[in-house]
Amino acid sequence: MSIRRASPCPVFVLLAVGSIATAQDAATPSDTPAAIPAEKSDAPDVSFRLGGFGTYHLKADLDKNGDVSLSRAGGEVGVNIPFGKSVFLDVAFREEMSWYNFSNAIDLGGTDSPWDGPMYDHRLISSLFVRHNENWSYTLAGNVAWSHEDSSASDSMSGGGVGIVTYSFNENFALSAGVAASARLERSARVSPILSIDWKINDQWRVSGRGVGRLANRGPGLALLYSPSETWTFGVGASYETREWRLDDEGVAPDGIAEDARVPIEFSAVWKASKRFSLTGTIGVDAWAEYTLYDKNGERIGDVQADPTPFVGLEAKLVF
Numbered sequence: 366m367s368i369r370r371a372s373p374c375p376v377f378v379l380l381a382v383g384s385i386a387t388a389q390d391a392a393t394p395s396d397t398p399a400a401i402p403a404e405k406s407d408a409p410d411v412s413f414r415l416g417g418f419g420t421y422h423l424k425a426d427l428d429k430n431g432d433v434s435l436s437r438a439g440g441e442v443g444v445n446i447p448f449g450k451s452v453f454l455d456v457a458f459r460e461e462m463s464w465y466n467f468s469n470a471i472d473l474g475g476t477d478s479p480w481d482g483p484m485y486d487h488r489l490i491s492s493l494f495v496r497h498n499e500n501w502s503y504t505l506a507g508n509v510a511w512s513h514e515d516s517s518a519s520d521s522m523s524g525g526g527v528g529i530v531t532y533s534f535n536e537n538f539a540l541s542a543g544v545a546a547s548a549r550l551e552r553s554a555r556v557s558p559i560l561s562i563d564w565k566i567n568d569q570w571r572v573s574g575r576g577v578g579r580l581a582n583r584g585p586g587l588a589l590l591y592s593p594s595e596t597w598t599f600g601v602g603a604s605y606e607t608r609e610w611r612l613d614d615e616g617v618a619p620d621g622i623a624e625d626a627r628v629p630i631e632f633s634a635v636w637k638a639s640k641r642f643s644l645t646g647t648i649g650v651d652a653w654a655e656y657t658l659y660d661k662n663g664e665r666i667g668d669v670q671a672d673p674t675p676f677v678g679l680e681a682k683l684v685f
Contacts, residue, residue, distance in 0.1 A: 414457075416441045418580045418680035422651060424466075425674035431469035431477075433656070433671060438462050439486075441580055451496040459580070461486040463608070463625075473658045473667045474617035480658075484610045484623070486512045492527075504529040504543075512550075513611045520620065521611035523548045529559060537565040550609055550622045551663030569593060579633065579645055579680055583608060598635040603628060603652070620661040627654040629676065641685055647678035 422435040443457030464482040473479040492506035506527045513521035525547030533539040541561035548554050564572040571590040588602025607626045614620050631649030638644065650673050657668040 410447065412445045412684055414441070414443045414445075414682060414684045416580050416680065416682040418678065420647075420676055420678035422676040423674050425651070425654065425671040427470060427472070427656075428670045428672070429472040431467060431471065431669075433468070433470065434466045436464045439580065453494045454491070455494070456491045457489075459486075459488045459490065461488075470656075470669065472669050473656060476617045479617055479656075480514055480610075480612055480623045482514065484512070484514050484608075486510060486608065486610070500533050502531045502533070504531070512609060514613045514623070519611070521550070523550055523609075527559070529561070531561070539563045550611055551659065551661070579647065579678070580682075582606070596637050598637070600633045600635075601631070603630045618658055618660050618666055621666070622659040622661075622663065624657040624659070625654070626657075628652045631676075631678075641683055643682050645678075645680040645682075647680075648675070649678075650675050 417438075417440040419438045420436070424432050424434040426432045439459065439461035441457055441459040443455060446454045446456075448454065462482070463484040463486075465478075465480060465484070467473070467478040467481065469477055470479055471477070488508055488510040490506070490508040492504060494502065494504050496502045504527070507524065508526075509522065509524045511521045512523065513519075525545065527543060527545045529541050529543035531539055531541040539562070541559065541563075543559040543561075544556065545559055546554060546556045561574050562572065563574070566572065569592050571592070572587070573590055574585065574587050582604055584604045584606035586602055586604025588600045590598055590600045592598045605626075605628055607624065609622055609624045612618055612621045612623055628651065629649050630652050631647050633645055633647045635643055635645045651671070652673050654671040654674075655668060656671070658666040660666055
């Protein structure tokens with residue numbers, strides 16, 4: 366009898382608190398948006414942003430048979446619209462592609478490669494941030510996503526929403542609480558409570574659930590940030606990420622569902638070249654990863670876990 370190792374899925378969601386709302390994906394389910402407030406742009410009035418990223422996860426042995434490596438690439442275009450000094454609307458479109466290289470993964474449906482890619486995730490995200498007074502603020506956010514393998518986009522739509530209330534004790538410390546809900550492909554919706562902290566220890570050190578805010582991040586986490594200057598920020602932290610896609614009508618699970626869940630631990634360095642442009646480099650390790658295959662009705666076919674493996678990433682962002 367085999368014993369399945371327990372998933373480290375968090376009981377609650379950690380999100381960061383900041384000054385204005387942007388749409389970043391960071392709730393327990395990957396298809397639920399998190400209204401994570403970001404640093405206010407120096408651009409006057411309406412501001413726009415463009416971003417792109419790439420990551421590579423080295424080959425990892427699977428706990429039963431086979432191995433897998435992974436590459437991702439994606440980008441985002443977004444706009445932040447202020448309404449006076451207390452209300453901000455943020456709208457973004459994000460595109461992500463994933464390529465999997467399975468070998469001898471026979472415990473996922475009895476085939477060498479249960480899915481490979483490209484696995485597409487198209488996501489429209491919006492968030493509304495309202496500052497009620499010096500202490501209280503509110504965030505509402507939602508997204509709609511189409512996640513699918515190759516060109517098969519039918520029955521691949523999902524979505525979710527987040528509501529958050531934030532109390533700022535002072536300019537250095539804030540707590541948030543709320544709830545996140547998301548629809549999942551062919552399975553019941555997931556609802557998660559939210560608990561968030563943002564603590565500016567001093568001018569250089571900060572504790573944040575948002576980490577360095579990389580586009581590649583797709584889950585809740587916690588990070589310690591160090592900014593020795595206005596140009597550089599370094600961060601170390603961990604997060605929990607999940608992704609899912611509708612598979613094509615061929616292969617071991619026609620029109621089925623592929624799921625990827627992982628816990629990356631990472632070190633990131635952000636170079637702010639100017640007020641408008643920044644580069645982020647990341648190295649880390651996937652401390653835990655699990656791949657699950659479902660049939661078209663959402664019934665589990667099989668799952669495997671992967672050994673810890675290193676990864677590297679690079680991201681560029683432009684605000685204007």
